[in-house]
Amino acid sequence: MNESAVFATNVIDVIQERRTVKKFKADPVPVETLTRLLDIAVWAPNHKLREPWRFLLFTGDGRQKLADAVTAELGEDNKFAAAIMNVPVELIIVMKEDPRQAIWDEDFAAVSALVQNFMLAAWSEGIGTFWVTKPFLYSPVFREQLGILPGEKIVGMVYAGYPEVVPKAQQRTPAADKLTVFD
Template sequence: MSDTPVQAAAKNLDIKEVIRGRRTIKKFQEQPVPVEKITEFLDTAVWAPNHKLREPWRFLLFREEGRQKLSEAIAAEMGEDNKFVTTVLNVPTIMLVVMKEDPRQAIFDEDFAATSALVQNFMLAAWAEEVGTFWVTKPFLYGPKFRETLGIVPGEKIVGMLYIGYPDVVPKPQERTSASEKLTIFK
């Protein structure tokens, strides 16, 4: 008799260890992660819970010379003289996660939560294979010049910009507040 999917996953990987071990990586090796590997992480990430399988997301991937397009979009919004123009040229791969916005608040909230879960899934899938990420949210992501340069249309929200690469430096873990300190139980 073969293992259930849960038993098979438990044998291969302890998800609790991956969650607790994941770190935000800000310094990467130069070698880019292969596109096939990133696609594999995305194919895992899309299993995020999303109401009625709306799958409200799309992705923009910048690597190699494509990073120049992203730096131009940032410069269009913030001017040439800012640290982000240089930063994106030094990160091996950057991905924007874009969500279709629904005008109905409840559906927007569900879709935003689902897309955020997708980002977390991506980060965990990557970390499980020793690939680091950094989820970046900056004001320029909302800028009209930035969005126009990259073809992000009205009715779309950038949920985040992910730096992706092999870690050069892995920071030490920082303590977390125990959930029990923030838990209210009603009996």
């Protein structure tokens, strides 16, 4: 078997075996590991290598800053701030917004591919992830607390850590059921 075939099988396995993890062990994930995974993730396809992303990483005591930003928007009695403190890592992925729709769309697709790359790379090293999009991510109060500027979009927040529980696979609709072929 040639080397590229072995690699392709590994990628396929990681894609099919990855799960959304919502329960994490308390064990910290080293910043060096997360940085290395981001260095892998940035190989996402992106038109003209615009690299329209930046990252905010919250670990250890730094998670409190994120919890405080959520509390500033939602008030003291909210479940999200508590959840943040119970997850080892939160990563916010921010996209520079271009006013030209076609470029905005290309950049959003690139950043989404980057998030998927990060999640797959993390899974290949035993780190679970959960891509979160919540209404508070759009809040001016929340954004200001974290230095998210006008002209930037939060594409998502990724919870990460070593899985406490790995969910069972959910059935997927075969692509053939949603495929139109023109020949």
